[in-house]
Amino acid sequence: MSVDLRRVGSLMLLLMLWQAVAITADSPLLPDPVAVVARMVADSVTGELPYHLGATLARVAASFVLAFAIGAAIGVMMGRYRAIDRVFDGWLIFFLNLPALVTIILAYVWLGLGEVAAIAAVAINKIPNVAATLREGARTLDGDLAAVAKVYGMGRWRTLRHVVAPQLVPFALAAVRTGLALIWKIVLVVELLGRSNGVGFQIHMHFQMFDVTGLLAYALAFILVVQAIELFILGPVEARLVQWR
Amino acid sequence: MSSGAEDGLAVTVRDKRFGARQVIADLTFRAAPGEFVALVGPSGCGKSTLLNILAGLDPAFEGSVQAPPGRLGMVFQAPRLLPWRSVADNLLLVDPPGGAAAVEDILAAVGLAGRGASWPNHLSLGMQRRVAVARAFAVNPAVLLMDEPFVSLDADLAGSLRDLLRALLAQRPTTVVFVTHDVAEARDLADRILYLAPSPTRVEREEVIMNRSIKEKQAAARTRSG
Numbered sequence A: 001m002s003v004d005l006r007r008v009g010s011l012m013l014l015l016m017l018w019q020a021v022a023i024t025a026d027s028p029l030l031p032d033p034v035a036v037v038a039r040m041v042a043d044s045v046t047g048e049l050p051y052h053l054g055a056t057l058a059r060v061a062a063s064f065v066l067a068f069a070i071g072a073a074i075g076v077m078m079g080r081y082r083a084i085d086r087v088f089d090g091w092l093i094f095f096l097n098l099p100a101l102v103t104i105i106l107a108y109v110w111l112g113l114g115e116v117a118a119i120a121a122v123a124i125n126k127i128p129n130v131a132a133t134l135r136e137g138a139r140t141l142d143g144d145l146a147a148v149a150k151v152y153g154m155g156r157w158r159t160l161r162h163v164v165a166p167q168l169v170p171f172a173l174a175a176v177r178t179g180l181a182l183i184w185k186i187v188l189v190v191e192l193l194g195r196s197n198g199v200g201f202q203i204h205m206h207f208q209m210f211d212v213t214g215l216l217a218y219a220l221a222f223i224l225v226v227q228a229i230e231l232f233i234l235g236p237v238e239a240r241l242v243q244w245r
Numbered sequence B: 001m002s003s004g005a006e007d008g009l010a011v012t013v014r015d016k017r018f019g020a021r022q023v024i025a026d027l028t029f030r031a032a033p034g035e036f037v038a039l040v041g042p043s044g045c046g047k048s049t050l051l052n053i054l055a056g057l058d059p060a061f062e063g064s065v066q067a068p069p070g071r072l073g074m075v076f077q078a079p080r081l082l083p084w085r086s087v088a089d090n091l092l093l094v095d096p097p098g099g100a101a102a103v104e105d106i107l108a109a110v111g112l113a114g115r116g117a118s119w120p121n122h123l124s125l126g127m128q129r130r131v132a133v134a135r136a137f138a139v140n141p142a143v144l145l146m147d148e149p150f151v152s153l154d155a156d157l158a159g160s161l162r163d164l165l166r167a168l169l170a171q172r173p174t175t176v177v178f179v180t181h182d183v184a185e186a187r188d189l190a191d192r193i194l195y196l197a198p199s200p201t202r203v204e205r206e207e208v209i210m211n212r213s214i215k216e217k218q219a220a221a222r223t224r225s226g
């Protein structure tokens, strides 16, 4: 986890640019970075920002786990069994191309403006993505290694854990990465449209009051959390899983 | 070797096809318990296909396979190790009767003492082959199928692995089917050699080598007299 100096440099450049434009514009509609950070700190102290961030994180976690479990099961089945693949391939294409907004609105209409609808809407948006990725992985499973497992009587669970799962790891990691990026964004829309807490809700509130500083404070906090998860959770997990390479 | 053949390995492959192409036709052989049968035949004639059938990996054929009770050990033509598990874990995952201690012993026996923690892809091909041989030995198999296990190893190493195989077989009765291109190797190890002819594969000729137990008695007699 070495700090990439070029990346730090390019971020500094962005901040400086922002600062310069803010000074030139001199408008409450474009606060400078210092004001935004100050607001982030102030809202953190009152507990408001952590509360909304927490609500969003909980939704991301719940819908992510749900989408991943269901999507992986569907994808692996489709990758392993021709017949299932043929039946559901059309469905997959349909759901892959269904706009997220449509799913969200339909979930709220059909299930009511509640937490279940919110999480279901996000999960449904993500499931086809996970399924398509893991189907690719399941299609490329190595039959030679399956033969080894069979000859040596490894049994179902052991085979799944030590022979099959490691082959799916790169595909699962790809699904996690693209999945999180997608889910973060959809959760915000879900919150904006039908929840009364979370980062999406707060951004909506600040938008209605033209409070750009507050809006940017939440956006920045959100980006920082996403990056932290990437850096401190996903990165190390991935490094551990592929250390044999 | 004449008695008890019904407890050994009995194979009949009347018809084996890949698509429309017949690969094996009317091939029958038996191996008595503890017998060592070598299969020698040209490349592509269906030796690996036959071993897969023997191992129960390929049910798509016409015929029957009868195997004695007990575990199966198989050395495939390629090492086929799990690259994401250490060498020792590759052996432990096949549940060797002796556990971790047996794994260390068998690794030492194939000349890989202390390499248990290595990743398989950090080993040379010859070393990976030896791990695959160790894996097959580790389960104390009743039937041992080996597909050119000592190819691409230098002569000394191949010789010492042959000695190890002999020592193992002396300890416990194991029925062995051993595929090789090397007739000298087959004569050195086997009780009987089946020469296979291709397209479709059948047994062309059989060569009975002097029984191993007789060979051993003679060797023992020589050491006594000499």
Ligand SMILES: Nc1ncnc2c1ncn2[C@@H]1O[C@H](COP(=O)(O)OP(=O)(O)OP(=O)(O)O)[C@@H](O)[C@H]1O
Residues within 6 Å of the ligand: B018, B023, B041, B042, B043, B044, B045, B046, B047, B048, B049, B050, B077
């Ligand atoms: N899965 C398969 N699908 C189609 N054809 C196959 C398949 N496996 C083997 N064959 C064909 O069957 C024949 C026998 O192959 P096999 O691998 O058993 O030969 P072999 O005697 O082991 O050769 P070698 O000594 O080179 O290892 C070959 O002509 C091969 O092309």
Ligand SMILES: [Mg+2]
Residues within 6 Å of the ligand: B047, B048, B049, B077, B147
């Ligand atoms: Mg072969």
